[in-house]
Amino acid sequence: MMKILIKNARIVNEGSIIEGDVFIENGIIAEIADSISAKSPDVNIIDAEGNYLLPGIIDDQVHFREPGLTHKETIETGSKAAIAGGITSFIEMPNTQPQTTTLEKLQEKFDIAKNSSYANYSFMFGGTNDNLEEILKVDPKITPAIKLFLGSSTGNMLVDDPKVLEQIFTKSPLMIAVHCEDEATIKRNLEENIAKYGDDIPMELHPKIRSEEACYLSSSRAVALAKKTGARLHVFHLSTAKELSLFDNKKPLKDKKITAEVCVHHLWFNDSDYQKKGTFIKWNPAIKTKKDQEALLQGLIDNHIDVIATDHAPHTKEEKKNVYTQAPSGGPLVQHALPAMLQLYHQEKISLEKIVEKMCHNPAILFQIEKRGFIREGYKADLVIVDLNSPWAVQPSNIVYKCGWSPFDGVTFKSRVTHTFVNGRLVYKNFKFLPFAPGAEQLTFDRK
Template identity: 70%
Template sequence: MNRQTLIKNAKIVNEGKVVEGDILIEDKIIKQIDSSISVKSADVIVVDAEGSFVIPGMIDDQVHFREPGLTHKANIETESKAALAGGITSFIEMPNTNPQTTTVEKLEEKFAIAAETSHANYSFMFGGTNDNLDEILKVDPKTVAGLKLFLGSSTGNMLVDDPKVIEKIFSSTDMVISVHCEDEATIKANLAKYKEEYGDDIPIEKHPIIRSEEACYISSSKAIELAKKTGARLHVFHLSTGKETNLFSNKTPLKDKKITAEVCVHHLWFSDEDYAKKGSHIKWNPAVKTAQDRNQLWKALLEDKIDVIATDHAPHTLEEKSNVYTKAPSGGPLVQHALVALFEAHHQGKISVEKLVEKACHNPAILFNVEKRGYVKEGYYADLVIVDPQNPWTVNKNNILYKCGWSPFEGNTFKSRITHTFVNGKLAYHNFKVLDVKAGERLTFNR
């Protein structure tokens, strides 16, 4: 007997519309969507979604789950559970683990870990370095999300700073090349200036001045210029400045764009005014910048110059975060709270639910050619999230699922609550509880 679940009375959000109706799931797949569905089988599980939105599971195109090698901070199992609690059903994880994912062998080792432990659907990016072009050319684009280049400082040898190498990589692969853009020389010069003044204990408020607008713009404009020259398919991660948004166009449909951009939830939520209260808990690279930058990022997102919303989930322990400025690592945990933060922005009138779903669910699927996910459509995998828009809750230590045990949103009350998350047709999360179901599968790509 096929396993069936019937979601009744839902406000279904898909492709720019909200439609009231029912969704029938059979095994892993959305079998039927209609205004009213009745099923004769006594075995069907019925979920009443009255008053709630049903959206496709969010596809997060940028996370750091710290496995292998950095598992005191996080691992694929713990963070994929937190992701489900946050309505993220698929994630693409980054290569700067230890060892780094810069050989095909190390990439396959990560896939093997995820196959055993991931509660959400998964893929990984392959990491480019100054000297691994041979390995890049071995990667099968049908089975891997894409290529990640750090064009600003990174751990180990992952900084790609040789212009000839960058051009060679851009010219040699058809994969989506995702880039972290910050100019290393600019950052080093700024850091030296403040170290001279303060030593290692630089005030956190200087972070967006050290990792400045100029550092971001120099790097992203160079990457875009090179992509235009070589015809590479470029995706610029985590825009943080209003100035950079002028580098992107909204004149072409996403499926035809060669140069795309992402913004992360923290750059849409926080500004430099929050450093005084939050300190290193909101120390990210690129840095959270001014309220004006934040407004311009929102504007570019709504105008379709920015294509995707993601998290850049990058946990560190509280002990690591409590170091002085030069020793406190950048990054913070976000997957559990990103979607409810976006719904909070909806309540504030900043974004419609339809647009939110476009940027967090549909567009990552289009951009990375993810197969049969990112939509509420018949024949697609049943990765679905039920969001109650009027069910307030407060983030606190007791309901945080990250292995690191903290969140930059602690103390925040969100109006919306994720009540159910389905992965491949299985209910995997329900009302603050991750169920004992490992339904995650390796993402596949239509390429």
């Protein structure tokens, strides 16, 4: 493994920014100091030129569509887009085809990623109304969490039997990660709007159909059940101001049993954007009001919300162009999530230290990921260099996603990822990928 010395970096880590050098050997951060000299001629020196060095982003919620939906994306193409965006590790969701609801199907995903992923990888195990016995067999040291869909985004993965839910919450050996939207509320709202508009419902009604009420009802029930059973609960993609009251900001993350996250699109867009973007910003849960958008950002800063993720979920342009009832929800985000958050930094809405805390440190703490998420001696050298003053415009020629489009199309970002290192290997530099050689690793978790 090549030795790498990163010189003249502004290191953003654990609440501070310091100027210094980082020496990498055998994929591990071997030394961090004010100034380090190359000790042998085989050291590859990379001058950061005063740019910022961050820990690699850990995205705990992506949909890379393999197996079964590879016309949208594969683990290879999704992870390639991720490293272009500074994401060095991902946790992928179970709603593929077939779904990841047996140990056999989980292992098949690990086997695919071992030979094709550009980024470090892991996969959540899916819960259903009838697979509790499989859940109990899951190995906590290699599986990050159990994923439950409490809204019908994923069809027959909806877990809607209260007795089954309580059993899973009581017996799960792992954290439970949930998508919270109340199915009965959504169904009622959708039927009312189909009766009025047919299939071509105006997109601006999406947050009325998948409403604040639907989100709060479901998330409040999940939180109440976690408190009743003592389960470790993580609520994905908050989208409303109202839900923030369910989460504590007094304890340090390591002591919380109930946590929450927000996704980049809920921080960037609001319902005024539906007129221009239409179904291309159709997500579940829906993007809601500017008031919700602002509250979510504040909740992130004041620690009611613990993690920033993407919920990267690509579909083809043709699929997204359908009328409301036929257009799938979700969009590609991994390539542009960090530049978008850095744009909010430039707008003085969030600090660099807070971005790193929520995108790097906290996912590692939350899932007990071994030796990642921080710039520390002895940790894996998953690192990202960003230039905060190198504007670039998102356009088809530089979009890496297999689906070929981005909800940020036409946006000019002020910051760019210049280098991405995965396990001490430089894999991406200035919009170019270095020749692929499997060097990504399966994430492991520091659990008994």
